[in-house]
Amino acid sequence: SQKIEQNSEALNIQEGKTATLTCNYTNYSPAYLQWYRQDPGRGPVFLLLIRENEKEKRKERLKVTFDTTLKQSLFHITASQPADSATYLCALLMDSSYKLIFGSGTRLLVRP
């Protein structure tokens, strides 16, 4: 069956360090992958999109990689700040269905 896996345990890091979050998927062939940020009690907010033919995408302190062989995306936040504390969701879109499938998210805590 199709599955998206994000680490359910919270990632706890010190301010200034690089946070790395993982999104693994099985039995999918996504056209692209997106990352969203969600704060408690709020809706997700779009951050970055990376297509299947792209290896890496950057936006300010954010970097996303996409390895279709490993079926994995890594999401990096460099020089992390306490304000980066949130839950980060990955989402895949399949060419055939044009439907976004979301992972359950990983909570990031950045300590001052």
Next chain:
Amino acid sequence: ETGVTQTPRHLVMGMTNKKSLKCEQHLGHNAMYWYKQSAKKPLELMFVYNFKEQTENNSVPSRFSPECPNSSHLFLHLHTLQPEDSALYLCASSQDPIVTGTDTQYFGPGTRLTVL
């Protein structure tokens, strides 16, 4: 603000009540979505509307009834819900993914629903 508003933000209802959730988007998008988000579970897609036509019903129980009178407004009518329906209900919108080739979604703040 993402340009997508939802009302009410919080709702408590009994199992015999009838209530409606409202979503409005000010982004000129063509597609609108309802999602359910329960604790520790992924976002579950419930309904998709594209140009006011329902294009997806993800095996949602009939006690949830969507309505899309125009491209800017989306409703979710609720009746005879169960306690397990308690969750955060999120509305989202996007440009037509078939046209744009992407499906970046803009979410509202959600309605926190509690069914007693």
